[in-house]
Amino acid sequence: MRFMPQTDADIAAMLRAIGVERIDDLIAHVPAKLRERAAIALPAGLAESEVAREIAALAAKNPGANGFVSFLGGGYYRHYVPAAVRAIISRAEFATSYTPYQAEASQGTTQAIFEFQTLITQLTGLEVANASMYDGASATAEAVLMAHRISPKRSRVALSRALWPDYRATVRTYLSALEEIELVELPFDPKTGTTDLLSLERVADQRLLAVVLGYPNGFGVIEPLGRAAEIAHGAGALTVSATAEGIALGLLKPPGELGVDIAVGEGQSFGLALEFGGPGVGFMAARAAHVRQMPGRLVGQTRDREGNRAFCLTLATREQHIRRERATSNICTNHSLCALAATVFLSLMGRRGLRELAERNVELAHQALARLEAAGLKARFTAPFFNEFVVTIPDAQNVARRAEQKMLLAGIPLAPDYPDLSDTLLVSVTEMNSSSDIERLCQVLGRDT
Numbered sequence: 001m002r003f004m005p006q007t008d009a010d011i012a013a014m015l016r017a018i019g020v021e022r023i024d025d026l027i028a029h030v031p032a033k034l035r036e037r038a039a040i041a042l043p044a045g046l047a048e049s050e051v052a053r054e055i056a057a058l059a060a061k062n063p064g065a066n067g068f069v070s071f072l073g074g075g076y077y078r079h080y081v082p083a084a085v086r087a088i089i090s091r092a093e094f095a096t097s098y099t100p101y102q103a104e105a106s107q108g109t110t111q112a113i114f115e116f117q118t119l120i121t122q123l124t125g126l127e128v129a130n131a132s133m134y135d136g137a138s139a140t141a142e143a144v145l146m147a148h149r150i151s152p153k154r155s156r157v158a159l160s161r162a163l164w165p166d167y168r169a170t171v172r173t174y175l176s177a178l179e180e181i182e183l184v185e186l187p188f189d190p191k192t193g194t195t196d197l198l199s200l201e202r203v204a205d206q207r208l209l210a211v212v213l214g215y216p217n218g219f220g221v222i223e224p225l226g227r228a229a230e231i232a233h234g235a236g237a238l239t240v241s242a243t244a245e246g247i248a249l250g251l252l253k254p255p256g257e258l259g260v261d262i263a264v265g266e267g268q269s270f271g272l273a274l275e276f277g278g279p280g281v282g283f284m285a286a287r288a289a290h291v292r293q294m295p296g297r298l299v300g301q302t303r304d305r306e307g308n309r310a311f312c313l314t315l316a317t318r319e320q321h322i323r324r325e326r327a328t329s330n331i332c333t334n335h336s337l338c339a340l341a342a343t344v345f346l347s348l349m350g351r352r353g354l355r356e357l358a359e360r361n362v363e364l365a366h367q368a369l370a371r372l373e374a375a376g377l378k379a380r381f382t383a384p385f386f387n388e389f390v391v392t393i394p395d396a397q398n399v400a401r402r403a404e405q406k407m408l409l410a411g412i413p414l415a416p417d418y419p420d421l422s423d424t425l426l427v428s429v430t431e432m433n434s435s436s437d438i439e440r441l442c443q444v445l446g447r448d449t
Contacts (some may be wrong), residue, residue, distance in 0.1 A: 023159070029340060034197065051059070056223035064211025064406075065274070069437045070409040071368075073388045075136070075164050075244045077269050079357075080432060085344045086272040089337055109336060116339040119346045123246075124263040125254025126285035130296045132294075132404040133282025133337040136266030139168045140212065142243045142295045143262040143284060143327060147210040147238045148181065149293040154237065155180050155207035162188040162194040162217040162301030164244055165417040171212070182208070193221040193381030195388065197228060204235035208367035215241040215255060215263075216248055219426065220365075220388025221381055229259030238262065246270050246342075247361060248281075248386045250354035271345030272338055281338035291315065332444075333393045352403030357431060361387035365429040368438045372427075378425050389427040396425045403444050410445055 011023070020026060027035065046054070070078060088094075093108060113131045120129035133139035144157055157175070159168055168185075175181045183352075186199045195213055204211075211232045213223045229239040241255040243265030255263040267281040268274075286294055292315070300314030349357060365387040368377055380390040393399055396413045403409055403410040411427040416422075425445075429438070 012236065037291065046283075049245065059105075066167060068404075068407050068409050069182050069433075069440055071411050071429060071433065071437075071441060072409050073245070073426045074218070074412045074426055075104055075266065076167065076274055077245055077247070077428060078274055078432045079269050079385075079430055081271050081341075081344065082275050082348055084138065085341050088344050089341050094337060094340055107311060110299045110313070112340045112343055113336055114301060114311050115347070116343045117299060119343060120283045120285050121252065121347075122351075124260075124283075124285040125256030125289040126263055126292070127256075128291045129283065129285040130294050130297065130298050132267075132335050133264070133284055134335065135163075135278070135280040135282045136242060136244050136264065136268075137170040138174075139264035139266075139284050140167045140240070140283030142170045142236045143240045143242075143264045143318050144171055144210060145174060145214065145329070146212055146262060146286070146290070146293050151209055151236075154207055154234060156182045156184055156203060156207040157204075157209050158186050158200055158203055158211040159210075160186045160213045160217065161194055161222070162193065162221070162223070163212060163214045163242060164218040167214075167242055167244075171213065182207075186211075187219075188219075190384075191216040191220045191381070193385075194223055194364065194383050195228065197231060200228060200231050202342070204231050206236065206239065208232065210238040210240050210262075212240045212242060215243050215252070215260075215265075216245060216386045216388065218244075219381055219390050220245075220385040220428070221383045222386065223250065224373040225255060225260060226258040227341075229261075230416070233259060240264065245386060245388065247354070247358050250351075250361065251348075251358035252386070256285070261290070267338070267342045270342035272341055277285040279335060279338050281335040281342055283342075283374060299395070301306065358386075360431050361429065364431065364433060364438070365389060367435075368429045368433070368441065371438055371442045372445065375442040379447060380421070387430055388426060390421070390424050390426050391445075392423055392427065394423055396423055400425060406444055408440060408444050410441060 078411045117129040117131060132159060133142060145347060159171060175183060186205050187196045189196050190193060200211060211228055213225060213228055215223055215225055217223050237263040239259060240262045241260045243249060245265050246265055246269040264284045269284050297316040298314050299311055302310050302312055304310040367390050377391045379395055380392050397415055400410050400413050409417055411425040414424045415422040415428055
């Protein structure tokens with residue numbers, strides 16, 4: 001935030017305007033004893049170079065993430081961010097992500113959002129996408145609410161237990177205000193790691209509203225989406241897929257081609273660096289028949305009165321635009337700066353580049369598992385996986401702690417979220433992990449087994 005200094009004359013003019021003589025008069029209503037104690041004992045001022053040196057010294061006390069070899073995943077993934085992404089999103093004209101209400105003044109922003117929507121429809125194999133969501137977890141919850149608007153007489157949601165825990169928790173929170181909705185958790189097959197579709201068949205009746213599966217799921221496993229969609233559609237229900245690792249869509253068959261009705265996910269892997277828990281950018285795509293029930297807004301392409309290509313808000317069914325009771329959500333604004341980063345990233349990669357990146361992730365992950373197995377560890381599940389997998393290792397939580405002391409983030413212990421998987425570690429491998437990183441992982445974990 002910029003510092004805006006005021007002269008004594010400026011301050012005097014402002015005080016006159018509000019009918020006050022002194023600044024102290026503004027807090028005269030605060031008891032004197034409290035005002036006496038409110039004094040701040042600040043040291044003498046420092047030169048800019050001295051401040052920079054002191055802050056650098058404070059920062060040096062924290063171990064930087066770059067000092068660790070990392071195999072963490074679990075919903076957020078470490079990928080290389082091209083310099084062009086940072087260069088473009090740093091431009092002053094993209095400094096604010098506020099809603100582009102005035103189309104004539106927001107053509108650059110609306111075009112960028114339109115391109116984002118187009119890319120998401122291509123990735124998901126569906127017909128329409130909205131102008132981004134907050135993150136993958138809230139996008140999943142919004143997809144369930146959207147399904148409820150499409151089929152209001154149905155009341156049962158089948159949620160896979162193999163879905164990421166924070167996604168499941170967010171769905172529960174969103175649905176907690178809807179007493180008519182019954183949430184059923186589908187177990188996963190202890191051998192394959194995929195959702196138990198026999199359990200889905202047992203709850204697939206006229207009450208079934210939607211089934212929600214990860215793609216890949218929380219174990220990195222590729223779910224049988226096509227078969228799940230067949231079961232859901234046989235009961236007249238909808239299918240929702242949630243993808244936390246967006247890079248996977250560069251290689252996997254698009255959800256729309258497998259019968260998915262609403263595809264959502266997290267776009268952090270598309271050019272957004274890992275920060276302190278964010279930001280992310282959720283995405284949502286659906287079939288054109290359901291477009292009026294989508295939350296948020298859509299940017300469309302049109303022509304101005306002179307026949308030139310132009311962009312505008314085509315659909316905005318949120319509470320600020322229409323009657324509250326008819327709004328599809330109260331999403332305040334889209335993450336347009338993050339969506340812009342994803343748009344630039346995907347445009348730079350192209351269809352072939354994204355596929356090659358996805359293939360590289362798969363290759364490295366399978367190399368890592370093979371070398372871990374040679375070091376004495378064992379894969380927990382047998383189903384195909386993308387760039388994330390679960391290994392069985394005794395005392396996994398303590399093993400992870402000891403590895404961290406050796407500057408190695410070996411993975412995520414699953415025990416806190418899955419007590420029945422207390423002896424497992426979720427390991428994620430991306431193009432950022434070198435062969436020597438994988439060797440170090442094998443040495444540390446192999447020694448602990």
